[in-house]
Amino acid sequence: xxxxxxxxxxxxxxxxxxxxxxxxxxxxxxxxxxxxxxxxxxxxxxxxxxxxxxxxxxxxxxxxxxxxxxxxxxxxxxxxxxxxxxxxxxxxxxxxxxxxxxxxxxxxxxxxxxxxxxxxxxxxxxxxxxxxxxxxxxxxxxxxxxxxxxxxxxxxxxxxxxxxxxxxxxxxxxxxxxxxxxxxxxxxxxxxxxxxxxxxxxxx
Amino acid sequence: xxxxxxxxxxxxxxxxxxxxxxxxxxxxxxxxxxxxxxxxxxxxxxxxxxxxxxxxxxxxxxxxxxxxxxxxxxxxxxxxxxxxxxxxxxxxxxxxxxxxxxxxxxxxxxxxxxxxxxxxxxxxxxxxxxxxxxxxxxxxxxxxxxxxxxxxxxxxxxxxxxxxxxxxxxxxxxxxxxxxxxxxxxxxx
Numbered sequence: 593x594x595x596x597x598x599x600x601x602x603x604x605x606x607x608x609x610x611x612x613x614x615x616x617x618x619x620x621x622x623x624x625x626x627x628x629x630x631x632x633x634x635x636x637x638x639x640x641x642x643x644x645x646x647x648x649x650x651x652x653x654x655x656x657x658x659x660x661x662x663x664x665x666x667x668x669x670x671x672x673x674x675x676x677x678x679x680x681x682x683x684x685x686x687x688x689x690x691x692x693x694x695x696x697x698x699x700x701x702x703x704x705x706x707x708x709x710x711x712x713x714x715x716x717x718x719x720x721x722x723x724x725x726x727x728x729x730x731x732x733x734x735x736x737x738x739x740x741x742x743x744x745x746x747x748x749x750x751x752x753x754x755x756x757x758x759x760x761x762x763x764x765x766x767x768x769x770x771x772x773x774x775x776x777x778x779x780x781x782x783x784x785x786x787x788x789x790x791x792x793x794x795x796x
Numbered sequence: 797x798x799x800x801x802x803x804x805x806x807x808x809x810x811x812x813x814x815x816x817x818x819x820x821x822x823x824x825x826x827x828x829x830x831x832x833x834x835x836x837x838x839x840x841x842x843x844x845x846x847x848x849x850x851x852x853x854x855x856x857x858x859x860x861x862x863x864x865x866x867x868x869x870x871x872x873x874x875x876x877x878x879x880x881x882x883x884x885x886x887x888x889x890x891x892x893x894x895x896x897x898x899x900x901x902x903x904x905x906x907x908x909x910x911x912x913x914x915x916x917x918x919x920x921x922x923x924x925x926x927x928x929x930x931x932x933x934x935x936x937x938x939x940x941x942x943x944x945x946x947x948x949x950x951x952x953x954x955x956x957x958x959x960x961x962x963x964x965x966x967x968x969x970x971x972x973x974x975x976x977x978x979x980x981x982x983x984x985x
Contacts, residue, residue, distance in 0.1 A: 663931070663940045696936070721893065730862040730895045753865060755931065755940040790931075790938040791863035791894030 623728030626746050626783045630738040631726040635691070637714035638703035643689065649741045651687050652774055654678070654767065657724065657792060658690040658715060659697070659732040660705040663755040664789035668733065669709050670757045678713055681771055690715040693724030694732075695795035721794040731789035735767050737774065745770040747785030823853040823932045828924075828945045831960050834952040835922060838914040839959060843947065845869065845882070845906040845926065852934045854899035857887035862895025864938075867906065867930035874922055876913035883907040892935070912951070921948040 624631050630653075634644045645653070656674070659665055668674040678688035692702055692715055702715040718724055727736055728746075737745035745767065752763035770780045819825050829844040847855055847867070856864040871879045884906060887898035910924065925946040932941050958966075 661937050663938060725893075755865065787863075788865065789863055790933065791892060791897065793936055794893035796893050 624726060624736070624743050624746070626743050628743060629741055630736070630743040631723070633718075633723045633726070635716035635718055635723060636699060637716055638699050638706050639714075640699060641714070643714055643716060645738070648687050648738075651685065651740070652771065653738040654681070654686060654688040654771070655727065655736040655738070656688065656690045657729045657732050657734040658692045659694045659790065659793065660709070661694070662732045662790035665732050667755050667757045668749065668760065671760065672710070673757075673760050674733075675710060675712075677765075677768065682713070684771075684775055686771060686775075688713050691718050691723060691729070692716065693718040693721045693729060694793045695719055695721070696793070719795065721792070721796065724792055724794060729792050731787045732792055733789055734787040734792070737767065737770050737780075739774050744774060744780050745783050746787075747782075748787045751785075753788035822941050822943065823934075823939060824849045824855055824930060824941060826926075826928055826943050826945050828926055828947045830947055830949060832949075834950050835910075835912045835916070836952060836954050836959070837912055837916040837918070839954065840909050840911050842960070843879075843908045843910055843924070845908065845928070845945075847900065847904050847906065847930075849900070849902055849904075849932065851902075853932050854888075854890065854897075854901050854934070855904070855930050855932050857898035857900070858882070858884050859898060861890075861897035861899075864897050864899070864933065865931040867928060869908070869929075870927045871908075872925040872927070873910070874916070874924075876915060877924070878911045879924075880909040883909075916951055918951050918953055921950050923948040 630645065632645050634642060636642050656678075660669075682688055690711065690713065697717060697719050699717050702717055705711070706715055716723075727734075729736075733749055735745065735747060735749050736743060747766060749767050750760070750763040750765045752759045766782055766785050769782065773780050825848050827844075827846045827848075829846055831842040831844070835841055845867075849855065856866050858866045860866055866884075867882065869879075869882060873879060885900075885904065887900055890897045890899045916922075923946050925944060927942070927944045929940065929942045932939055
């Protein structure tokens with residue numbers, strides 16, 4: 593009897609083990625996929641204004657993962673390259689938004705750096721990392737393009753993985769290529785590339 | 797007036813120090829070492845790029861993972877000399893909320909094979925310079941760092957210097973030979 597009971601206990605324990613969720617390398621939510629609807633979010637920017645991705649469902653939106661302390665991000669700001677690109681595509685109706693998932697950042701620190709670096713577009717604060725993990729943002733910078741609600745590009749800005757601003761000129765710009773194709777109603781020829789940069793300094 | 801100029805000099809010095817990438821300001825420091833104490837015409841010498849990191853800081857493997865950047869080296873070599881790509885030992889796997897990386901903490905020796913051309917004349921010291929760039933990160937931040945290191949060694953003929961690979965072979969043969977016992981060999985037959 594005692595033997596039967598312990599056998600049953602072992603069997604139950606086995607079932608409990610099998611039915612528990614299997615945790616992979618990290619336990620964050622499923623990542624956004626190119627060709628699928630982009631995860632929706634509502635976040636506030638450095639001026640306190642709230643932005644809801646759903647408000648841009650008819651637009652082309654660029655999400656730029658940002659951390660001012662990262663040399664790979666600075667690379668695109670010391671000569672104003674990122675601001676220039678954002679401005680030139682804004683003129684074509686593209687919404688260009690920075691997202692900061694750095695654990696130590698907040699609306700105030702974003703406001704300060706926006707002033708220092710002449711960033712006149714929103715920097716959304718995602719200090720708890722929810723949106724970063726939903727998109728699977730791995731690096732700063734990590735670029736995503738959403739075309740009318742569908743994720744259409746994910747990856748690096750350009751093809752030269754370095755922290756040197758002198759490498760920006762002459763490097764193939766994947767984001768510009770994808771935006772030009774989207775704006776010309778063409779399919780994106782290189783929709784996924786490997787992002788490079790600092791790791792995103794997530795809170796968890 | 798004199799105080800003012802001293803002050804100016806002091807200010808200039810502190811400004812210079814702030815921009816200089818010194819061994820104390822860097823989070824990783826490199827030394828270049830050689831597997832032999834001379835360069836030999838026609839032979840390969842292995843150089844060691846020895847990185848020492850401050851506690852908690854890491855540099856990256858050739859495939860850095862989800863983020864990061866491997867170290868890079870630009871050699872300044874005499875004409876006809878060649879240097880191999882950097883050879884990396886097994887990295888550590890580092891998993892963080894930002895993803896997976898392959899890194900080195902504390903200390904790592906990266907190797908580079910340098911081929912000395914046959915045509916190299918025997919003579920006094922030749923200097924090889926390595927301009928290194930790398931990304932070094934801890935849990936909170938990443939910094940690009942750079943350092944130039946060099947090594948100077950004389951050029952010697954093979955006759956006066958044993959080749960490293962041959963020497964290892966001969967040394968091993970002697971090590972084995974020292975335990976040679978004819979009696980046990982006979983008994984084994």
